[in-house]
Amino acid sequence: MTTVLPTPAAWPRPLLGEALPADPTDLDAAVRGGAFAGLARAISDLGATLTTATLAESGLRGRGGAGFPAAEKWRAVAASPDATRYAVANGYEADPAGGTSHHLMLARPYAIVEGLAIAAIAVGADEAIIAVRAEYADAIAVLEQAVAAAREAGYLGDNVLDSGHALRMTVRGVQGAYMLGEETVLLKALEGRRGQPEQRPPYPSERGLWGRPTLVHNVVTLAAVPWIVVHGADAYRAIGDPDAPGTVLVAVSGAVATPGIAEVPTGTPLETIIALAGGVADGRPLKAILVGGPSGGLLPADLAATPYAFGALRAAGAHVGSGSIVVADDRTCIVDLARLLTRYCADEACGKTIPCRIGLRRAAEIGERIAAGLARPTDRGLLADLGADIVESALCDHERLATGPLTTAMRYFGPEIDAHILRGVCPAGVCAPIGVAAAGTANGG
Numbered sequence: 001m002t003t004v005l006p007t008p009a010a011w012p013r014p015l016l017g018e019a020l021p022a023d024p025t026d027l028d029a030a031v032r033g034g035a036f037a038g039l040a041r042a043i044s045d046l047g048a049t050l051t052t053a054t055l056a057e058s059g060l061r062g063r064g065g066a067g068f069p070a071a072e073k074w075r076a077v078a079a080s081p082d083a084t085r086y087a088v089a090n091g092y093e094a095d096p097a098g099g100t101s102h103h104l105m106l107a108r109p110y111a112i113v114e115g116l117a118i119a120a121i122a123v124g125a126d127e128a129i130i131a132v133r134a135e136y137a138d139a140i141a142v143l144e145q146a147v148a149a150a151r152e153a154g155y156l157g158d159n160v161l162d163s164g165h166a167l168r169m170t171v172r173g174v175q176g177a178y179m180l181g182e183e184t185v186l187l188k189a190l191e192g193r194r195g196q197p198e199q200r201p202p203y204p205s206e207r208g209l210w211g212r213p214t215l216v217h218n219v220v221t222l223a224a225v226p227w228i229v230v231h232g233a234d235a236y237r238a239i240g241d242p243d244a245p246g247t248v249l250v251a252v253s254g255a256v257a258t259p260g261i262a263e264v265p266t267g268t269p270l271e272t273i274i275a276l277a278g279g280v281a282d283g284r285p286l287k288a289i290l291v292g293g294p295s296g297g298l299l300p301a302d303l304a305a306t307p308y309a310f311g312a313l314r315a316a317g318a319h320v321g322s323g324s325i326v327v328a329d330d331r332t333c334i335v336d337l338a339r340l341l342t343r344y345c346a347d348e349a350c351g352k353t354i355p356c357r358i359g360l361r362r363a364a365e366i367g368e369r370i371a372a373g374l375a376r377p378t379d380r381g382l383l384a385d386l387g388a389d390i391v392e393s394a395l396c397d398h399e400r401l402a403t404g405p406l407t408t409a410m411r412y413f414g415p416e417i418d419a420h421i422l423r424g425v426c427p428a429g430v431c432a433p434i435g436v437a438a439a440g441t442a443n444g445g
Contacts, residue, residue, distance in 0.1 A: 002103045003260035005252070005276045012239050014227035014247055015220065016263045020107050025142055027110070027149040035110040036155050038226030039117050043163045046229070048078065048122045055225065057233035059245040064090060064181070064218030065292075065321045066397065067244060067310040070225075073215055076205035077123040080213035087120035087215045088208075089222050090186055091132040091139065094178040094348075095293040095322035100249035101219050103261050105132065105139035108223060109146035115222030117156060117167055118229060123215050126166050130219070131186055134173035143171045178294070178348035181322070182396050183216040184208075185350070196352040197396035220249055220323070241267030241309040248320070250308065252277040254327035255284065264308065271304035274327055284329040288413070290337070292321030294344045295401035297408040298334060317408040319401060333430035334416050338409040339367025345402035356399040359390040367406055370417060371431045373424040380410065380417070 004016070021029055030036075042051045056071035077085055089112060093101040105112060112130065120128040130147070132140050147169050150156045158166045176195045179185045184198040187209050208214025224246055228236045237245045244266050250273055253259040257278025264273055270289055280286050286301040291308075297318030299306065306316050313319055328337065346360035366383050369375045376382075387403035394400035410417060419425045426432070 002099050002251075003258065004103075005258065005260040005262040007262055007264065007276060011263070011265060012247065013263050014231075014236070014239075015104065015111070015223050015249060016108065017111075024107055024109055025145040025149065027146075027153060030110040034230065035226070036114050036150075038229035039114050039155060040161060042118045042229050043121065043161055043165065048124070051118065051122045051229060052078070054229060054233050058228045058236040059233075059242075060221070060224060060228060060236065061244045061310065062218060063220040063224075063248060063320075063323070064183075065319065067320065070217065070221060073205055073217070074119065074123050076203070077125070077213045077215045080206065082213050085123060085125040085213045085215070086209045087116060087123060087125040087128040088187070088190070088217075089116045089128070089130040089219050090181070090183065090216055091130055091136070091143075091219045092174055092176070092180040092186055093133055093136075093322065094181045095324050097251060097253050097290075097293060097324040097326050098322040099251045100261055100323040102133075102136055102139055104219055104223055104249060105136070106142055109143050110150070111223040111226060112143070112219045113146050113150050113169065114155070115225035116169065116217075117150075117160070118225050119215055119217065119222060120167055120169075121160065121165050123213075125215065126168065128167060128169045129190065129209075130169070130171045131174050131190060132171060133180075134175045136173075140171055140173050147171060177350075179350045179396075179398060182398060184396075186216070187214060196350045197398075199395060240265035241307065244310050248308065249323050251322075251324045252327065253324070254290070255281050255329040255332075256327050257281045267307040267309045267312075269305045269307055270299070270325065273308060273325060274304070277327075280327060280329050282329075284331070286327065287330045287332055288328040288334060288337075290324075290326040290328065290341075290405070291318035292401070292404070293324050294341050294348075295398065295404050296321050296324070297404045298338060298412065299408065300412045303412075317404065317411060319404075321401075331428060331430075333371075333426055333428040334409050334413040335367070335371050335420050335426070336428075336430050338405040339364060339371050341405040342367050342402070345398070345405075349398065349402070353393065353395050353399065355390045355393040356395070356402070359386055360399075360402055362386060363390070363403060363406060370420050371426075373420060373431075375421040379421070383407075384410065
């Protein structure tokens with residue numbers, strides 16, 4: 001299991017709890033620790049309307065990257081005239097530098113099961129699915145044990161806690177690519193269809209799985225729901241950034257002393273999060289921070305005080321994304337890193353739209369030209385125009401965000417890009433750009 005980084009004792013831990021259980025599938029131990037108290041309160045004390053109202057008052061926003069208010073999704077699904085509704089937990093984690101969802105599924109499966117159960121009953125869904133990346137066989141096994149134990153104890157099934165509510169919950173392994181992190185693509189994968197996004201609206205809350213209203217949340221979002229129901233909206237809203245309260249799971253990797261996962265209040269400065277991982281390894285200078293995964297933003301060291309919050313990161317050119325933070329020291333070439341990330345995003349594109357299918361490929365090629373010292377005089381302007389066209393015509397968030405590494409590289413690391421283009425020099429010594437001799441100096445002239 002991934003290393004959990006130590007955090008200050010005063011920081012609340014709604015997601016990971018005060019202590020991780022020795023056996024995460026032990027239902028009796030989980031119940032003694034408070035598991036399913038939220039489900040009981042939602043059913044017996046609050047009911048669907050007040051449960052949703054509590055969620056709205058808490059300010060919980062989706063932790064899958066977009067940060068959409070969770071309660072608005074609940075209300076949209078519940079308001080549908082269609083009697084058949086679904087609830088889906090998205091546990092497909094595509095970011096190679098991620099791992100937060102995987103860790104949570106292994107360490108706190110009952111928090112996910114309970115959160116999904118509360119959400120499903122609140123929106124009137126009698127079938128819920130936990131969709132997990134097929135490669136996460138260990139997480140699938142843990143969740144299946146948790147679901148079976150919860151069903152046996154009456155927390156799921158035909159008569160949840162003798163309430164009259166029926167809820168069937170299953171765990172599904174899904175295969176695909178990076179695009180499955182997008183909710184409409186995930187739903188297609190569950191239906192056995194090709195993984196490509198759909199134009200929205202209609203949103204999944206109107207027409208989702210099998211054409212029915214569907215609530216889709218990341219597993220990290222759902223794991224916070226039981227804590228909110230038990231402790232109340234005010235307690236949750238008091239944590240972190242007022243615009244998006246609560247905590248988030250972050251995976252810190254790259255050039256740090258101790259890579260790992262931490263639960264931090266929203267709004268925590270990036271430099272504080274990096275310090276939890278022991279800071280930059282070997283005492284080397286911090287050069288850049290990749291925030292938001294392969295389609296994230298490359299932020300310079302002088303923006304290390306940026307709060308880890310939806311609005312602040314968006315203003316800086318990054319985003320929360322999958323919760324990954326990759327630290328780069330002074331040995332990293334920004335041009336090389338940006339073109340690699342752009343190539344990855346181009347390779348992972350589903351190919352449905354021309355700006356994404358072709359535009360991202362052209363952007364990656366421009367990045368590769370710059371790294372090789374073969375850039376054309378117009379390439380910086382072309383890259384900026386191309387990026388804007390891709391974003392403005394985007395069908396999904398992958399297309400909308402995929403140009404982030406190159407655009408933030410140009411925004412914050414212009415001199416390093418110019419060194420490659422104009423002087424054929426890689427300041428970090430990573431690339432081997434072709435140097436072009438000045439006129440009159442070739443062949444000793």
